[in-house]
Amino acid sequence: MRSDQVFALIDCNSFYASCERVFRPDLAKTPIVVLSNNDGCVIARSYDAKPFVKMGEPYFQAKEKLRKHGVVVFSSNYALYGDMSERVMSLIEAMVPAAEVYSIDECFADLTGISGNLTEFGRRIRSRVLQCTGIPVGVGIAPTKTLAKLANHTAKRLLGQTGGVVDICDPFKRDWVLRNTEAKEVWGIGRKMTAHLEALGIHTAMDLAKADARTLRDKFSVVVEKTARELAGTPCLELEEAEPPKQEICCSRMFGRRLSELAPIKQAVATYVGRAAEKLRAQSSVCKRMRVSIRTGMFNPDELHHAQGALVELPYPTNDTLLLTRLATEAVGRIYRPGYRYSKAEVLLVDLRQPGEFSEDLFAARQSVSSDRLMHVLDEINGRWGRGTMRTGSAPLAPEWAMRRDMMSQSYTTRIDQLWTVR
16 A cells, blocks of 8 residues: 555545434424334434534433424434435545445545645535535545544534534644544544543543554554554554445345234344345345344333244345245244244345356256346336335235334435425
């Protein structure tokens, strides 16, 4: 890796809440929180909502407090957030030489070779994204990815002074940020690691940058060593423009209500298999094994508890939704027990490979060409007309066990019947 490389981290501010505000300009100055699946707990807060509620706080406990302070509550609208994320990332990718989408609201960019003032370039990115999507972003610029993450954190922390963009390629600015940032704020340093580092007298990002990298590797791991080297200005992490195929694909959901009958549980599993198989085909993979599991709520002392899973060996490497659904629902029938109130099901696809990577003998069964064609048509139709347009008969469109989202906003950008209207 070249020592003259320059990275930027572009991170959306309070992304879920910002997406809701784009289509509700009347809430521009109103605190907002977004809830997890089944309206369970707070998973996102606008900046002005942070004084009133903690991240992860159960909604039923915070409900009255939120109402008292005028905080507007939304159920999670993943279709809206995913579409808005694609729009933001497309804009960024069009402005930089190379980009790595790190998460739904974060993107690393390679700014190496861009001439002129990089702070001004960062402001152009910020302005362009805000103008075209309504989503505010912060931009951190630095010689390494870890420092870029730290610069982004500083841009948000000192928004009034930085305008949302911080460039710490200059060693003097870099040292100021390192001295004024606690070690726990460094990318990849969790709570437990923070305690270990503090025991060694490492309290700030500067302390970590100056620590002996070999000692950190011997005492902790190569990850901590790389973090320290990156803070010191030595690039150790490349930009990953193409996301590597996942080694496992999981689809799990809490039911909107407890289920005691086998039929709706099978429907739920069939729905989750369809989603997992769609992800499998999207990365051009096939799988040889699948694990299906169901469980009751595990924390209510007044309920009977039961959790069980089954590992399914597939007859051949496949990404066929029909085959996977049939075998998964059969497995559910084997592990289901009457008399329990189930709260969650999970489908996990494992042993994933690219077609042709499995060692097979000449006469081994394999997925038919007709199945490949059918799955291709299935994905094309759903890609054009929306997920769930074509699905297996065992996966209902609007099931009674579906995730509870009583305060969900409209899908303004992904459903034609819910387009934003301006009066």
